[in-house]
Amino acid sequence: EVQLVESGGGLVQPGRSLKLSCAASGFTFSNYYMAWVRQAPKKGLEWVATISTSGSRTYYPDSVKGRFTISRDNAKSSLYLQMNSLKSEDTATYYCARDNSDYWGQGVMVTVSS
Amino acid sequence: DIQMTQSPSSMSVSLGDTVTITCRASQDVGIYVNWFQQKPGKSPRRMIYRATNLADGVPSRFSGSRSGSDYSLTISSLESEDVADYHCLQYDEYPHTFGAGTKLELK
Numbered sequence: 001e002v003q004l005v006e007s008g009g010g011l012v013q014p015g016r017s018l019k020l021s022c023a024a025s026g027f028t029f030s031n032y033y034m035a036w037v038r039q040a041p042k043k044g045l046e047w048v049a050t051i052s053t054s055g056s057r058t059y060y061p062d063s064v065k066g067r068f069t070i071s072r073d074n075a076k077s078s079l080y081l082q083m084n085s086l087k088s089e090d091t092a093t094y095y096c097a098r099d100n101s102d103y104w105g106q107g108v109m110v111t112v113s114s
Numbered sequence: 115d116i117q118m119t120q121s122p123s124s125m126s127v128s129l130g131d132t133v134t135i136t137c138r139a140s141q142d143v144g145i146y147v148n149w150f151q152q153k154p155g156k157s158p159r160r161m162i163y164r165a166t167n168l169a170d171g172v173p174s175r176f177s178g179s180r181s182g183s184d185y186s187l188t189i190s191s192l193e194s195e196d197v198a199d200y201h202c203l204q205y206d207e208y209p210h211t212f213g214a215g216t217k218l219e220l221k
Contacts, residue, residue: 035210037158044201044212044213044214044215045150045152045158045201045203045212045215046212047203047209047210047211047212050208050210059208059209061115061209062115062209095157095158099205100163100205101150101158101160101163101203102160102163102169104157104158104159105157107157
């Protein structure tokens with residue numbers, strides 16, 4: 001059974017950093033592009049980042065480019081999202097997903113507030 | 115960036131209705147459109163992939179279609195479990211972009 005389990009969310013002050021993790025199981029992690037998607041409270045979905053199978057290629061929208069870094073450890077079947085210079089508008093539930101969007105984690109809440 | 119203009123933003127529906135939700139892409143995205151269902155407090159669930167393909171385990175009353183740059187999700191004979199939010203996604207090019215979502219509510 002495919003499972004994606006996010007962790008690392010919480011309350012953080014504006015300008016600070018936070019790192020999310022996603023533990024994958026039930027499939028060959030190294031064979032899949034992986035992604036992070038977020039959803040602000042009562043809002044729609046926003047794609048945040050994608051990483052290639054080897055980690056050599058990454059993609060971001062302008063809203064997070066230069067502040068967020070997606071990475072992976074294929075040996076540990078783990079995906080990460082390093083979030084720096086956090087803003088109030090980054091407050092959202094963050095989902096880990098396979099990039100073809102067939103499987104999603106349960107999500108982890110990040111609140112950016114002073 | 116490619117814009118996905120989704121309509122309507124909300125819809126009041128009755129059980130047994132046929133419901134159609136549409137996303138219009140601002141430029142060509144080919145077949146690379148997925149549709150998701152999301153219930154309150156839950157993760158999105160992929161319902162349709164590559165514009166017209168039914169995802170595993172999805173009831174056959176759901177279907178996807180394409181006409182030019184317009185992509186549609188149709189639910190035939192709406193059931194109570196179908197009342198949810200629906201989102202489209204283009205993944206033809208980066209950045210991937212979602213529609214704004216459609217909320218189905220029972221009359």
